[in-house]
Amino acid sequence: MRFDVITLFPEVFEAFLVSGVTRRAYESGQVTVKLWNPRDYAQGNYRRVDDRPFGGGPGMLLMPGPVVACAEHVVSATPAASADEGDKGLDRSARGSAVILLTPGGRRLTQEVVEELSRRERIVLVCGRYEGFDARVGVALGAEELSIGDFVLSGGEVAAMVVVDAVCRLVPGVLGDEESARQDSFSNPGRLVEGPQYTRPREFRGMGVPGVLLSGDHGKIAKWRQEQAIAATRRREAGSSDRPGEPFPNQSPVPTRKAPEPTARAIETTPRSVP
Ligand code: SAH
Numbered sequence: 001m002r003f004d005v006i007t008l009f010p011e012v013f014e015a016f017l018v019s020g021v022t023r024r025a026y027e028s029g030q031v032t033v034k035l036w037n038p039r040d041y042a043q044g045n046y047r048r049v050d051d052r053p054f055g056g057g058p059g060m061l062l063m064p065g066p067v068v069a070c071a072e073h074v075v076s077a078t079p080a081a082s083a084d085e086g087d088k089g090l091d092r093s094a095r096g097s098a099v100i101l102l103t104p105g106g107r108r109l110t111q112e113v114v115e116e117l118s119r120r121e122r123i124v125l126v127c128g129r130y131e132g133f134d135a136r137v138g139v140a141l142g143a144e145e146l147s148i149g150d151f152v153l154s155g156g157e158v159a160a161m162v163v164v165d166a167v168c169r170l171v172p173g174v175l176g177d178e179e180s181a182r183q184d185s186f187s188n189p190g191r192l193v194e195g196p197q198y199t200r201p202r203e204f205r206g207m208g209v210p211g212v213l214l215s216g217d218h219g220k221i222a223k224w225r226q227e228q229a230i231a232a233t234r235r236r237e238a239g240s241s242d243r244p245g246e247p248f249p250n251q252s253p254v255p256t257r258k259a260p261e262p263t264a265r266a267i268e269t270t271p272r273s274v275p
Contacts, residue, residue: 001120001171002032004074005160006067007127008049010035012157016164021175025168033164034078038062041069050130059131067126067133068140071099074124099124099143100163101133102156106145109163111186113146117163118170125163127156188229193236195228 005013016022017033025031039047043065050060075097098120107113117123126133126143138145148159169175185193198209212224235242 001030002122003164004034004036004124006036006038006070007157008037008039008129009157010037016161021169022165025171025174028173030171030173031168036070036074038066038070042066061131062128062133064134064136064140067137071124071126071141097122097124099141101126101138101143101145102128102159103132103145104147104152106147109146109148114166115170118167125160127160129155192229192233195225195232
Protein backbone atom coordinates (compact mmCIF):
# COMPACT_ATOMS: atom_id res chain seq x y z
CA MET A 1 0.00 0.00 0.00
CA ARG A 2 1.22 3.43 -0.84
CA PHE A 3 0.38 6.86 0.58
CA ASP A 4 1.37 10.08 -1.14
CA VAL A 5 0.88 13.11 1.05
CA ILE A 6 0.71 16.54 -0.54
CA THR A 7 1.60 19.17 2.03
CA LEU A 8 3.17 22.59 2.41
CA PHE A 9 4.68 21.34 5.69
CA PRO A 10 6.30 17.94 5.03
CA GLU A 11 8.50 18.29 8.12
CA VAL A 12 5.40 17.83 10.30
CA PHE A 13 5.39 14.12 9.34
CA GLU A 14 8.98 13.32 10.32
CA ALA A 15 8.59 12.03 13.89
CA PHE A 16 5.31 10.35 13.04
CA LEU A 17 6.81 8.23 10.28
CA VAL A 18 9.73 6.96 12.35
CA SER A 19 7.73 5.91 15.43
CA GLY A 20 5.47 3.06 16.47
CA VAL A 21 3.08 1.30 14.13
CA THR A 22 3.76 3.59 11.17
CA ARG A 23 7.46 2.86 11.49
CA ARG A 24 6.77 -0.86 11.62
CA ALA A 25 4.50 -0.56 8.58
CA TYR A 26 7.24 1.25 6.73
CA GLU A 27 10.06 -1.06 7.77
CA SER A 28 8.08 -4.19 6.95
CA GLY A 29 7.83 -2.87 3.39
CA GLN A 30 4.04 -3.16 3.57
CA VAL A 31 3.45 0.57 3.44
CA THR A 32 5.24 3.40 1.65
CA VAL A 33 4.68 7.05 2.49
CA LYS A 34 5.96 9.77 0.16
CA LEU A 35 5.73 13.49 0.82
CA TRP A 36 5.27 16.13 -1.86
CA ASN A 37 5.25 19.91 -1.59
CA PRO A 38 2.91 21.90 -3.87
CA ARG A 39 5.32 24.83 -3.56
CA ASP A 40 7.68 22.87 -5.83
CA TYR A 41 4.96 23.06 -8.49
CA ALA A 42 4.27 26.79 -8.06
CA GLN A 43 5.24 29.48 -10.60
CA GLY A 44 7.41 32.57 -10.31
CA ASN A 45 10.24 33.66 -8.07
CA TYR A 46 8.08 33.59 -4.97
CA ARG A 47 6.49 30.20 -5.73
CA ARG A 48 3.22 31.51 -4.48
CA VAL A 49 0.58 28.97 -3.44
CA ASP A 50 -2.16 31.11 -1.87
CA ASP A 51 -4.25 34.15 -2.73
CA ARG A 52 -7.18 36.19 -1.45
CA PRO A 53 -10.71 34.82 -1.93
CA PHE A 54 -12.85 36.30 -4.70
CA GLY A 55 -15.81 38.10 -3.15
CA GLY A 56 -13.78 39.09 -0.13
CA GLY A 57 -13.56 37.57 3.28
CA PRO A 58 -10.79 36.79 5.71
CA GLY A 59 -7.62 34.85 5.05
CA MET A 60 -6.08 33.21 2.04
CA LEU A 61 -7.05 30.22 -0.10
CA LEU A 62 -4.80 27.66 -1.73
CA MET A 63 -4.63 28.50 -5.44
CA PRO A 64 -5.69 25.58 -7.63
CA GLY A 65 -2.61 25.55 -9.91
CA PRO A 66 0.19 24.30 -7.63
CA VAL A 67 -1.91 21.74 -5.71
CA VAL A 68 -3.45 20.28 -8.86
CA ALA A 69 -0.13 20.17 -10.73
CA CYS A 70 1.49 18.45 -7.76
CA ALA A 71 -1.29 15.84 -7.37
CA GLU A 72 -1.41 15.14 -11.11
CA HIS A 73 2.32 14.61 -11.16
CA VAL A 74 2.10 12.23 -8.21
CA VAL A 75 -0.68 10.16 -9.74
CA SER A 76 0.68 9.96 -13.28
CA ALA A 77 4.44 9.86 -12.80
CA THR A 78 4.79 7.46 -9.90
CA PRO A 79 3.66 3.85 -9.81
CA ALA A 80 1.25 2.49 -7.24
CA ALA A 81 2.89 0.15 -4.74
CA SER A 82 1.86 -3.08 -6.41
CA ALA A 83 1.93 -1.97 -10.04
CA ASP A 84 4.74 -4.37 -10.82
CA GLU A 85 2.95 -7.29 -9.19
CA GLY A 86 0.13 -7.09 -11.68
CA ASP A 87 -3.55 -6.88 -10.99
CA LYS A 88 -4.53 -9.18 -8.16
CA GLY A 89 -7.86 -10.00 -9.74
CA LEU A 90 -9.72 -7.18 -8.05
CA ASP A 91 -11.49 -4.37 -9.79
CA ARG A 92 -8.82 -1.74 -10.37
CA SER A 93 -11.20 1.15 -9.93
CA ALA A 94 -12.04 -0.12 -6.46
CA ARG A 95 -8.47 -1.04 -5.59
CA GLY A 96 -6.70 1.75 -7.44
CA SER A 97 -5.76 5.28 -6.50
CA ALA A 98 -7.97 7.44 -4.35
CA VAL A 99 -7.28 11.16 -4.28
CA ILE A 100 -8.57 12.58 -1.02
CA LEU A 101 -8.80 16.21 0.01
CA LEU A 102 -8.85 16.68 3.77
CA THR A 103 -11.61 19.17 4.56
CA PRO A 104 -13.76 19.80 7.65
CA GLY A 105 -16.92 19.45 5.54
CA GLY A 106 -15.97 16.16 3.86
CA ARG A 107 -17.33 12.66 4.47
CA ARG A 108 -16.78 11.76 8.12
CA LEU A 109 -14.01 9.29 8.84
CA THR A 110 -15.22 6.19 10.68
CA GLN A 111 -13.70 2.73 11.09
CA GLU A 112 -15.91 1.61 8.20
CA VAL A 113 -14.34 4.24 5.96
CA VAL A 114 -10.88 3.26 7.26
CA GLU A 115 -11.57 -0.37 6.27
CA GLU A 116 -12.71 0.75 2.84
CA LEU A 117 -9.54 2.81 2.39
CA SER A 118 -7.34 -0.08 3.53
CA ARG A 119 -8.45 -2.02 0.44
CA ARG A 120 -7.08 0.63 -1.93
CA GLU A 121 -3.61 0.12 -3.28
CA ARG A 122 -2.73 3.78 -3.16
CA ILE A 123 -4.11 6.85 -1.42
CA VAL A 124 -3.14 10.42 -2.25
CA LEU A 125 -3.89 12.71 0.69
CA VAL A 126 -4.03 16.43 -0.03
CA CYS A 127 -3.58 18.69 3.01
CA GLY A 128 -5.14 22.14 3.05
CA ARG A 129 -3.86 25.18 4.93
CA TYR A 130 -5.04 28.74 5.56
CA GLU A 131 -8.77 29.00 4.67
CA GLY A 132 -8.65 25.83 2.59
CA PHE A 133 -8.80 24.94 -1.11
CA ASP A 134 -10.13 26.76 -4.15
CA ALA A 135 -13.29 24.76 -4.98
CA ARG A 136 -11.93 23.76 -8.40
CA VAL A 137 -9.14 21.64 -6.89
CA GLY A 138 -11.50 18.80 -5.99
CA VAL A 139 -13.25 18.90 -9.37
CA ALA A 140 -10.00 18.92 -11.35
CA LEU A 141 -8.64 15.95 -9.42
CA GLY A 142 -11.88 13.97 -9.20
CA ALA A 143 -11.16 13.88 -5.49
CA GLU A 144 -13.16 12.65 -2.54
CA GLU A 145 -13.36 14.90 0.52
CA LEU A 146 -12.74 13.46 3.95
CA SER A 147 -13.16 15.01 7.40
CA ILE A 148 -11.76 13.59 10.62
CA GLY A 149 -14.51 15.20 12.67
CA ASP A 150 -16.77 18.17 13.16
CA PHE A 151 -14.13 20.65 14.22
CA VAL A 152 -11.61 22.84 12.45
CA LEU A 153 -7.86 22.25 12.44
CA SER A 154 -5.41 24.77 11.09
CA GLY A 155 -4.08 22.35 8.49
CA GLY A 156 -4.75 18.98 6.90
CA GLU A 157 -1.47 17.45 8.13
CA VAL A 158 -2.78 16.14 11.45
CA ALA A 159 -5.86 14.79 9.65
CA ALA A 160 -3.63 13.04 7.08
CA MET A 161 -1.63 11.44 9.90
CA VAL A 162 -4.89 10.22 11.43
CA VAL A 163 -5.81 8.55 8.14
CA VAL A 164 -2.35 7.00 7.61
CA ASP A 165 -2.24 5.68 11.17
CA ALA A 166 -5.74 4.19 11.16
CA VAL A 167 -5.34 2.60 7.72
CA CYS A 168 -1.81 1.28 8.37
CA ARG A 169 -2.89 -0.81 11.32
CA LEU A 170 -5.30 -2.70 9.05
CA VAL A 171 -2.68 -3.58 6.46
CA PRO A 172 -1.94 -7.29 6.94
CA GLY A 173 1.34 -7.90 8.76
CA VAL A 174 1.61 -4.43 10.29
CA LEU A 175 0.16 -5.13 13.72
CA GLY A 176 1.94 -7.96 15.51
CA ASP A 177 -1.36 -9.69 16.23
CA GLU A 178 -4.06 -9.59 13.55
CA GLU A 179 -6.64 -10.57 16.13
CA SER A 180 -6.05 -7.35 18.06
CA ALA A 181 -7.36 -5.21 15.18
CA ARG A 182 -10.48 -7.37 14.95
CA GLN A 183 -11.23 -6.90 18.63
CA ASP A 184 -10.79 -3.15 18.69
CA SER A 185 -13.62 -0.71 19.13
CA PHE A 186 -15.78 -0.28 15.99
CA SER A 187 -14.06 -3.24 14.31
CA ASN A 188 -16.39 -6.05 15.37
CA PRO A 189 -19.60 -6.88 13.49
CA GLY A 190 -21.80 -4.77 15.78
CA ARG A 191 -19.30 -1.85 15.66
CA LEU A 192 -19.32 -1.87 19.46
CA VAL A 193 -16.76 0.04 21.53
CA GLU A 194 -14.45 -1.99 23.71
CA GLY A 195 -15.47 -2.64 27.31
CA PRO A 196 -13.08 -2.28 30.26
CA GLN A 197 -9.76 -4.17 30.22
CA TYR A 198 -7.45 -4.93 33.14
CA THR A 199 -3.84 -5.96 33.67
CA ARG A 200 -1.63 -6.46 36.71
CA PRO A 201 -1.70 -5.69 39.59
CA ARG A 202 -4.88 -7.43 40.72
CA GLU A 203 -5.48 -4.65 43.17
CA PHE A 204 -4.77 -0.99 42.48
CA ARG A 205 -5.64 1.74 45.01
CA GLY A 206 -8.23 -0.50 46.57
CA MET A 207 -9.83 -1.34 43.23
CA GLY A 208 -10.11 -4.96 42.18
CA VAL A 209 -10.59 -6.77 38.91
CA PRO A 210 -13.87 -8.42 37.81
CA GLY A 211 -13.77 -12.00 39.08
CA VAL A 212 -14.84 -13.48 35.74
CA LEU A 213 -11.56 -12.36 34.14
CA LEU A 214 -9.64 -14.40 36.70
CA SER A 215 -11.88 -17.45 36.30
CA GLY A 216 -10.05 -19.01 33.35
CA ASP A 217 -13.45 -19.80 31.79
CA HIS A 218 -13.04 -18.53 28.23
CA GLY A 219 -16.71 -18.90 27.34
CA LYS A 220 -17.79 -16.85 30.35
CA ILE A 221 -15.08 -14.27 29.69
CA ALA A 222 -16.17 -13.83 26.06
CA LYS A 223 -19.80 -13.45 27.14
CA TRP A 224 -18.88 -10.89 29.82
CA ARG A 225 -16.77 -8.91 27.38
CA GLN A 226 -19.61 -8.84 24.87
CA GLU A 227 -22.06 -7.61 27.54
CA GLN A 228 -19.60 -4.95 28.65
CA ALA A 229 -19.06 -3.82 25.06
CA ILE A 230 -22.81 -3.51 24.52
CA ALA A 231 -23.17 -1.54 27.77
CA ALA A 232 -20.24 0.73 26.90
CA THR A 233 -21.69 1.36 23.44
CA ARG A 234 -25.11 2.21 24.93
CA ARG A 235 -23.54 4.59 27.45
CA ARG A 236 -21.67 6.30 24.66
CA GLU A 237 -24.72 6.54 22.43
CA ALA A 238 -26.61 8.11 25.32
CA GLY A 239 -23.85 10.71 25.51
CA SER A 240 -22.74 9.55 28.96
CA SER A 241 -19.17 9.96 30.13
CA ASP A 242 -19.67 7.53 33.05
CA ARG A 243 -16.97 4.97 33.59
CA PRO A 244 -17.78 1.29 33.06
CA GLY A 245 -19.18 -1.05 35.68
CA GLU A 246 -17.50 -0.61 39.03
CA PRO A 247 -17.46 -1.64 41.81
CA PHE A 248 -16.88 -5.37 41.56
CA PRO A 249 -18.38 -6.73 44.78
CA ASN A 250 -16.67 -10.10 44.66
CA GLN A 251 -13.30 -8.40 44.80
CA SER A 252 -11.42 -6.24 47.25
CA PRO A 253 -13.30 -3.19 48.54
CA VAL A 254 -13.69 -0.31 46.16
CA PRO A 255 -13.57 3.23 47.51
CA THR A 256 -16.87 5.06 47.38
CA ARG A 257 -17.10 7.54 44.56
CA LYS A 258 -16.24 11.13 45.28
CA ALA A 259 -19.03 13.67 45.21
CA PRO A 260 -19.28 15.47 41.89
CA GLU A 261 -16.93 18.41 41.45
CA PRO A 262 -18.65 21.45 42.97
CA THR A 263 -17.54 23.78 40.22
CA ALA A 264 -19.10 21.60 37.52
CA ARG A 265 -22.40 21.62 39.46
CA ALA A 266 -22.19 25.34 39.93
CA ILE A 267 -21.79 25.92 36.21
CA GLU A 268 -24.68 23.59 35.49
CA THR A 269 -27.14 25.04 37.99
CA THR A 270 -26.32 28.73 38.27
CA PRO A 271 -28.78 30.70 36.12
CA ARG A 272 -27.06 32.89 33.59
CA SER A 273 -27.17 36.54 34.49
CA VAL A 274 -28.89 38.48 31.77
CA PRO A 275 -27.72 42.07 31.54
N1 SAH B 1 -12.25 27.54 5.88
C1 SAH B 1 -12.34 26.13 6.03
C2 SAH B 1 -11.39 25.60 7.11
C3 SAH B 1 -9.95 25.61 6.69
S1 SAH B 1 -8.96 24.85 7.87
C4 SAH B 1 -13.75 25.74 6.44
O1 SAH B 1 -14.41 26.53 7.09
O2 SAH B 1 -14.20 24.62 6.15
C5 SAH B 1 -7.48 24.58 6.95
C6 SAH B 1 -7.27 23.18 6.46
O3 SAH B 1 -7.19 22.30 7.57
C7 SAH B 1 -8.37 22.61 5.59
O4 SAH B 1 -8.19 23.00 4.24
C8 SAH B 1 -8.19 21.12 5.78
O5 SAH B 1 -7.20 20.58 4.91
C9 SAH B 1 -7.68 21.02 7.20
N2 SAH B 1 -8.74 20.64 8.15
C10 SAH B 1 -9.29 21.42 9.10
N3 SAH B 1 -10.21 20.76 9.81
C11 SAH B 1 -10.26 19.49 9.31
C12 SAH B 1 -11.03 18.33 9.62
N4 SAH B 1 -11.93 18.35 10.58
N5 SAH B 1 -10.80 17.23 8.89
C13 SAH B 1 -9.91 17.22 7.89
N6 SAH B 1 -9.15 18.28 7.55
C14 SAH B 1 -9.32 19.41 8.24
